[in-house]
Amino acid sequence: MRMKKSHLLAPGPTPVPPEVLAAMGQPILHHRAPEFGAVMEDVRAGLRYLFQTEEEVVTFAASGTGAMEAAVVNVLSPEDKAICIRGGKFGERWQEICEAYGAEVIPIDVEWGSAVNPTLVADTLQAHPEVKALYVPASETSTGVRHDVEALAQIVRPTDAILVVDAITAIGVFDMPTDAWGLDIVISGSQKALMLPPGLGFCCVATKKAWKLVEQSTLPSYYFDFKKEYENLRKNSSSYTPAVSLVVGLRDVLRLIRAEGLERVFARHDRLARATRSAMQAIGLELFAKESPSNALTAVKVPEGIDGTAIPKMLREDYGITIAGGQSQLKGKIFRIAHLGYAFDWDIVTAVAATEMVLKRLGYDVELGAGVRAAQHILLEG
Numbered sequence: 001m002r003m004k005k006s007h008l009l010a011p012g013p014t015p016v017p018p019e020v021l022a023a024m025g026q027p028i029l030h031h032r033a034p035e036f037g038a039v040m041e042d043v044r045a046g047l048r049y050l051f052q053t054e055e056e057v058v059t060f061a062a063s064g065t066g067a068m069e070a071a072v073v074n075v076l077s078p079e080d081k082a083i084c085i086r087g088g089k090f091g092e093r094w095q096e097i098c099e100a101y102g103a104e105v106i107p108i109d110v111e112w113g114s115a116v117n118p119t120l121v122a123d124t125l126q127a128h129p130e131v132k133a134l135y136v137p138a139s140e141t142s143t144g145v146r147h148d149v150e151a152l153a154q155i156v157r158p159t160d161a162i163l164v165v166d167a168i169t170a171i172g173v174f175d176m177p178t179d180a181w182g183l184d185i186v187i188s189g190s191q192k193a194l195m196l197p198p199g200l201g202f203c204c205v206a207t208k209k210a211w212k213l214v215e216q217s218t219l220p221s222y223y224f225d226f227k228k229e230y231e232n233l234r235k236n237s238s239s240y241t242p243a244v245s246l247v248v249g250l251r252d253v254l255r256l257i258r259a260e261g262l263e264r265v266f267a268r269h270d271r272l273a274r275a276t277r278s279a280m281q282a283i284g285l286e287l288f289a290k291e292s293p294s295n296a297l298t299a300v301k302v303p304e305g306i307d308g309t310a311i312p313k314m315l316r317e318d319y320g321i322t323i324a325g326g327q328s329q330l331k332g333k334i335f336r337i338a339h340l341g342y343a344f345d346w347d348i349v350t351a352v353a354a355t356e357m358v359l360k361r362l363g364y365d366v367e368l369g370a371g372v373r374a375a376q377h378i379l380l381e382g
């Protein structure tokens with residue numbers, strides 16, 4: 001077998017810093033021991049910093065979808081109405097979860113590759129004043145588009161509805177201050193910008209309006225219980241056995257994020273994103289996002305006549321580089337290079353160089369190095 005060094009540039013899971021991997025390999029702490037209480041205390045402060053909130057952020061042992069489900073079952077009651085902003089796989093997931101619990105969804109359909117028009121949201125909300133919650137992904141990972149959460153928050157704030165934001169590829173990528181923008185509930189997951197293995201889901205219930213709905217909610221739930229979990233969190237504890245090793249890793253990544261500083265974290269993601277976009281355009285490719293591309297990942301259209309599924313396959317099999325293809329209706333039509341979390345300049349250079357080589361081998365007319373050069377010019381800003 002040929003030995004290969006592997007590079008993970010998928011929009012989740014993402015690479016974990018080696019020192020964090022080592023910390024998670026330490027002997028297991030008991031979750032009721034004082035040492036673990038101290039870890040929880042650190043984690044609480046770190047998550048408040050990351051989410052830019054005075055409120056607490058609860059952590060569940062679940063993938064990001066678990067946190068999404070928690071933000072439905074704790075908020076809605078049977079037959080409640082909710083608006084879900086679609087336009088990608090993750091927007092659609094909100095609808096699927098709401099409907100699984102018997103809520104009535106008013107979908108707002110957005111063309112895949114576009115961002116939602118806030119005016120349309122305002123009109124829909126006005127036409128349906130009985131709506132309890134509006135669910136939106138801040139960064140739609142399936143299309144690489146960022147929705148304007150700040151504008152949505154301004155629309156939702158004066159109404160009785162709350163805004164629930166899936167920030168799984170937003171938190172730790174770009175500025176989305178929970179309190180300053182008045183976001184009601186923000187959820188995230190561990191395996192994207194948080195540089196951890198999969199397995200933790202985060203929920204921040206940030207406003208009185210959101211807590212009022214939580215008090216009224218009658219959907220069935222047991223494990224995902226905000227009231228119970230928040231009560232325990234305030235004692236540096238949790239209702240059930242937490243994923244202790246992941247929480248220890250969480251303490252460490254939150255320290256790394258705080259040491260770099262949110263502003264610099266956002267600037268790094270912005271630079272890597274611009275370098276990747278510029279590289280793809282320099283080799284004649286078109287971005288899939290028609291507007292407001294997310295800084296978490298770059299979705300690129302597969303050029304005419306090229307086998308789209310072969311791109312991620314060859315990158316992985318021949319070069320050890322993992323990127324993502326398209327999902328659902330975009331299968332074979334786009335490929336997605338992620339640049340979030342533990343991602344730095346040379347990850348981009350590597351991914352761009354290998355993508356050029358794969359495209360050339362697949363018959364696409366590319367001048368080797370043209371994309372790399374375009375990326376370098378942006379990375380020079382360093």
Ligand SMILES: *Cc1c(COP(=O)(O)O)cnc(C)c1O
Pocket residue numbers: 011012063064065066090137139140141166168169189192198
């Ligand atoms: C990754 C992701 C999720 C959650 O997926 P899980 O596989 O459940 O962790 C949800 N929303 C967005 C926008 C994502 O990128």
